[in-house]
Amino acid sequence: MSKKYVGSREWSTLPKIKLEQPIRDIPVIEWDRPNTFLTLGLRNTGKSTLTELLAVHHDKIVDLYGSKDNENLCWCRDSSPIDDILLVHGENTEIDSSWPSIPVNELSLKDIESYEGIVTCNSFFSSDEVKYEACTKILNNLYERFEWKKIIFVAMREAIDILYSRLNRGKGEKDIKIETMTFQRQLRHFGVSFGLDLLKWTGLDKEIRLLADYTIIKKVGWQELPGEIAWIGSYVRPDTFRYLNKNEMILLTSNGAIGYCTSPELKWHKEEGVDLLKELGIQIKHREAPEKSTQQKVGDKEHAEIIKKYDDTQSMLVVSNELSRSLSTISFHVSYHNEQIEELRYCPKCRRAQSVLETTQIHTTDRPISSDD
Ligand SMILES: [Zn+2]
Numbered sequence: 001m002s003k004k005y006v007g008s009r010e011w012s013t014l015p016k017i018k019l020e021q022p023i024r025d026i027p028v029i030e031w032d033r034p035n036t037f038l039t040l041g042l043r044n045t046g047k048s049t050l051t052e053l054l055a056v057h058h059d060k061i062v063d064l065y066g067s068k069d070n071e072n073l074c075w076c077r078d079s080s081p082i083d084d085i086l087l088v089h090g091e092n093t094e095i096d097s098s099w100p101s102i103p104v105n106e107l108s109l110k111d112i113e114s115y116e117g118i119v120t121c122n123s124f125f126s127s128d129e130v131k132y133e134a135c136t137k138i139l140n141n142l143y144e145r146f147e148w149k150k151i152i153f154v155a156m157r158e159a160i161d162i163l164y165s166r167l168n169r170g171k172g173e174k175d176i177k178i179e180t181m182t183f184q185r186q187l188r189h190f191g192v193s194f195g196l197d198l199l200k201w202t203g204l205d206k207e208i209r210l211l212a213d214y215t216i217i218k219k220v221g222w223q224e225l226p227g228e229i230a231w232i233g234s235y236v237r238p239d240t241f242r243y244l245n246k247n248e249m250i251l252l253t254s255n256g257a258i259g260y261c262t263s264p265e266l267k268w269h270k271e272e273g274v275d276l277l278k279e280l281g282i283q284i285k286h287r288e289a290p291e292k293s294t295q296q297k298v299g300d301k302e303h304a305e306i307i308k309k310y311d312d313t314q315s316m317l318v319v320s321n322e323l324s325r326s327l328s329t330i331s332f333h334v335s336y337h338n339e340q341i342e343e344l345r346y347c348p349k350c351r352r353a354q355s356v357l358e359t360t361q362i363h364t365t366d367r368p369i370s371s372d373d
Pocket of ligand 1: 303304307337347348349350351358
């Protein structure tokens with residue numbers, strides 16, 4: 001590897017995976033092209049540390065969600081080799097920290113390109129649903145990366161949850177499998193590497209596992225090797241996988257080279273029982289999420305839009321036509337808005353939608369419309 005720098009980091013100073021013993025040919029990781037790394041291991045077998053180690057060998061890191069303990073925030077520690085970090089949080093969450101932060105709905109590819117590390121964590125989202133939606137939004141940005149020189153490493157700790165939840169619900173298992181494979185293959189063309197980690201082989205379908213350029217096996221307990229790589233049993237004693245230490249692994253490349261490797265400890269990796277939010281002084285406030293619109297019901301954002309449009313046009317007819325809601329619905333929401341402010345001094349619907357009009361009563365020139373108009 002002739003590289004001098006990766007991102008702002010000096011290649012020679014980075015902690016590295018060490019090949020202790022080649023077992024079949026000599027496995028070599030080609031860092032200068034987009035790859036998929038698949039790591040398998042039980043809990044507490046050093047999977048997360050390894051994902052972080054793979055990450056620092058790439059110019060850019062997008063660290064999606066990990067466990068509930070916000071371990072992804074370790075990049076913000078002084079000991080981390082990444083300084084230039086953007087925190088991404090949910091739309092209805094406010095973050096107070098010394099790192100720049102952005103709500104996921106405002107994040108663009110340009111932002112991703114401008115930072116070395118894009119970091120999210122579990123606590124930055126008000127619910128799992130919001131978190132998975134955000135994940136999709138972040139990944140979709142990468143599809144616009146038609147031009148690239150630097151490889152982005154996307155860390156997907158707990159890969160299955162993220163991969164499968166980014167896909168539309170209501171689809172059959174087969175569709176999801178095909179979509180996931182296409183997604184993985186496509187992002188490669190946009191200069192994106194993946195680090196996926198799994199607890200069980202069966203967490204991902206065989207077809208998806210076969211797309212891995214590097215398969216890293218850590219301590220897996222009693223799980224048997226899956227069919228497609230059962231052949232490595234003739235090179236590595238199957239017992240080995242029951243006894244590997246946290247820093248040990250078997251590395252398998254897509255061209256069939258096998259090696260026994262070790263990895264160093266990372267000083268920035270989160271220790272057990274440490275609250276990184278507290279350590280880094282990051283404050284989080286979740287607002288109530290806006291209610292969504294349905295055909296029968298006007299959600300909070302639509303309510304705010306009705307109020308704003310009516311304030312601008314002073315015509316219920318115009319608003320009704322533009323938003324395809326009945327005149328009586330528009331009339332109802334304008335009155336509701338004004339009544340709420342009269343009573344509570346703010347409109348809860350506008351507040352949840354973060355409208356600037358949340359405390360402003362709207363002057364009405366239309367005569368009120370009753371529901372039988
Ligand atoms: Zn309102």
